Amino acid sequence: MDRSFFAELSAVARAAVATELERGLVADNKSSAGFDPVTEADRAAERGLRALIEQHYPQHGIWGEEYGMSRPDAPIRWSLDPVDGTRALVCGLPSWAVLVGLLEDGHHIAGMIDLPALDECLVAVGGGTLRNGRTARSSGCDRLAEARLSTTDPNLFIGHEFEAFERVRTQCRLTRFGLDAMAYARIATGDLDLVVENGLKPHDYDALVAVVRGAGGHIGDWVGGDDFSGGRIVAAASRSLYDQAVEQLNA
Incomplete structure (x- = not known):
């Protein structure tokens, strides 16, 4: 192509x-x-x-x-x-x-x-x-304490998903909201380090996967795999940061 x-x-x-x-x-x-x-x-x-x-x-x-x-x-x-x-x-x-x-x-x-x-x-x-x-290259950030986190809208997390997101958010350096797909672009350009979202459909994430991976980042689901069908997505500047986020999401 x-x-x-x-x-x-x-x-x-x-x-x-x-x-x-x-x-x-x-x-x-x-x-x-x-x-x-x-x-x-x-x-x-x-x-x-x-x-x-x-x-x-x-x-x-x-x-x-x-x-x-x-x-x-x-x-x-x-x-x-x-x-x-x-x-x-x-x-x-x-x-x-x-x-x-x-x-x-x-x-x-x-x-x-x-x-x-x-x-x-x-x-x-x-x-x-x-x-x-x-x-374009991700920042390579590999520690939650140094991570710049984003999600489109924290109100989209309900119940245990909100609690899981909060466990991640409270350990990150800062959080920004409302960026939609631009947040994943900023993973690829090294300006954000972590995105955690839920409720995404294939049209929302199909373009993002190759872009994040091609910039050296990692993208997967909330349980450490690559099954995006549930719409729960974590994109990170490094595999280590992704693993730390997944650990907190499932604590």
């Missing part, structure tokens, strides 16, 4: 979102309980991504958040979250991202975290992660 193709995907999605921002966003609610926004920017970006993939790789499967699955039996599949952090987008915050993951036989082989509002794009192909064309 050529990195230049991810640059094309980035350009298409950015253009689609920019057009809809100029028109003025209207957020529809996808949820019957609470507020889960979707906008025409989400849909237009996914249509653009799908069209470009179909043009270049018509045999590949595509699973997008807004338009579902095509060719589900294809061994190679693209996973699309055209706007991760739609809440941030509608609030004029820069942390929203375009997420594109590439999987082969269920294994994450490439990924893109594109941050258009920051003109920053991280792409992992062939085992390494680049940030705007330059090598």
Whole structure:
């Protein structure tokens, strides 16, 4: 897979979102309980991504958040979250991202975290992660006491999961909230050291795996494995830090 193709995907999605921002966003609610926004920017970006993939790789499967699955039996599949952090987008915050993951036989082989509002794009192909064309590396932090932690919203943790997160949080140096996929980008660039989240769907994490790993970080589930299907994700600047976080989550 050529990195230049991810640059094309980035350009298409950015253009689609920019057009809809100029028109003025209207957020529809996808949820019957609470507020889960979707906008025409989400849909237009996914249509653009799908069209470009179909043009270049018509045999590949595509699973997008807004338009579902095509060719589900294809061994190679693209996973699309055209706007991760739609809440941030509608609030004029820069942390929203375009997420594109590439999987082969269920294994994450490439990924893109594109941050258009920051003109920053991280792409992992062939085992390494680049940030705007330059090598991205995690901080290598290996101690919870020195770690900079992030999660999107601590209110998403309930009961024992909140208690588990608190055991990690109270041992870290500092904690920042509300970054969505941008937090994982900051693991890859060495600016954050640890992310702990729950309730993620495949579109939320498929792009992140290769980017974090390609920058020298580690990403897995809450029990020390790599079963992401439960949506409970830990991303860390090093394997040692990941193991320490998992130990606290399961204490």
